[in-house]
Amino acid sequence: MTDALPTPAYVFDEKALRARIGFLREHLPSAKLCYAMKANPFLVESLASCVDLFEVCSPGEYRICERLKIAPAQIVLSGVYKERADIFRIVGQCGDKATYTVESPSQLELLSDAARACGLRLPVCLRLSSGNQFGMDKAAIGRIVEKRNELPLDIEGIQYYSGTQKKFEKIRKEAEMLKAFLSELKENYGFAAKRLEYGPGFGVGYFQSDAPVDETALLRDFCALFEDLPCGLVLEMGRFIAASCGEYHTKIVDIKYTDGMRYCIVDGGINHLNYYGQTMAMKLPYIRHHKTNGDAAENLWTVCGSLCTTADVLVRSLPLAGAAVGDELVFEKAGAYSVTEGIYLFLSRDMPRVYVRTEDGSLVLRRDAVSTDKINSKE
Incomplete structure (x- = not known):
């Protein structure tokens, strides 16, 4: 089948991809799956009927979704830099069907302006920082949640991603931290999140020297961490789906x-x-x-x-x-x-x-x- 394949070339296997999604659905039954399309945008078309959401982090990635006619309801518009003209155009097209992430107070203002211009209430997730340039700290998120009734935005919940190829112990600590933070928001501000969008950063064994991982056991133990989560769980994954x-x-x-x-x-x-x-x-x-x-x-x-x-x-x-x-x-x-x-x-x-x-x-x-x-x- 590949004897006459011109090289160099990438070959992405649609059957293997869909089997991968089936495996994840089976072992993560309570979670929605969000594909981080930056991992491989060539898979978006194959995944459109398989995953719940796509994380879209740039105007270019959004244009890919446009060409493929990805439903606005499947789009989570993310990104540390959101340009005003792009946001107004995307909000004009997707309206309140897409979800938008907020990474800073200025992005909150930008999305509020776009919502008012369109006469809509936009669903947003507030990104919690993991100690880098992405997202906001807990205090900043608390201030936004406190004044949520003054905003033309519906705060759906929290987004959190700290990196890739993580050990399970780090994932466990993050799960406990996130659940505690959601509890703090409920106790301090009466805010009950509808969803937690979390990038677990599961590891992929690329090399023959890597220790084998029982993925069934890994996902079973992962699910146990979120059994008492008071809201819906969206898992944002790219590498773990596509590699x-x-x-x-x-x-x-x-x-x-x-x-x-x-x-x-x-x-x-x-x-x-x-x-x-x-x-x-x-x-x-x-x-x-x-x-x-x-x-x-x-x-x-x-x-x-x-x-x-x-x-x-x-x-x-x-x-x-x-x-x-x-x-x-x-x-x-x-x-x-x-x-x-x-x-x-x-x-x-x-x-x-x-x-x-x-x-x-x-x-x-x-x-x-x-x-x-x-x-x-x-x-």
Whole structure:
């Protein structure tokens, strides 16, 4: 099915993606699922009928939702920077069907202005900071909740996200903190939240050295943390949904032996592939080797990309049997962030093609190769 696939390319598996959502639905039965589309916007179309909500963090992400005709009721408009013209346009289109996050007092004022201009009460979630530039502290949220009746906004609840690849103990502490904060808001201001939108930041095992995780047990223990939550729970996830549903395909275009080291040069590179937690290509991700020749002795290879920098090393000490020009290397668990975090413009190389493998196994081209030389020069 991928024998003639032009490389480099991403392949995102729709069947695996929907199976992933089914697994999460089964083991998180009381929660709504919100897909953080920054993880991989190419999956939005496939997920439109599978998830409850999409976290949309920029005007560009919103335009993607527009083109795909995502229902306003599925949109949570987030982002640390909300530009006035964009907000007024989006509120004019989505009105009180979408949910809007508030990350600062100035965003509160902006959304209030937009609500008054449209004659609507907009549903909002107040983002609680985890100690960085995002969101507001508890005192600021308390002041907003206290004057909520003066606002043209309906405060639905709290949004909280502190990072990715978190250990369960940190998640447990956050759950206790969030429940306590909701109780404080009820006790101090008579405010009963309708929802908690929480990004748990569950970990993804990208490397063969990572300890295996029993996800069924993980989600069971997670659900127990929120059994006594006094409101609805929305789980905002990107990596945990998408990572396992995508692959990155690249071909070996040259091999060489230099000072006793074996090198494979591939037609892709670090401008296309990004594993969270990788350090100088020392960790070994999950890779399949599609060979063009027969059996041969296994040797250790350093796999390098096609960029003119010594940093372009995808993996060191990769065991390969009979590596040869024309072989394909398939990097697994590339469904989240690589397609959007790559340093695409470096060296003016083409951006990879993007394919989706549909439920029937066929490959559909979602984006052809894109030349970047015109972006990097005067027209």
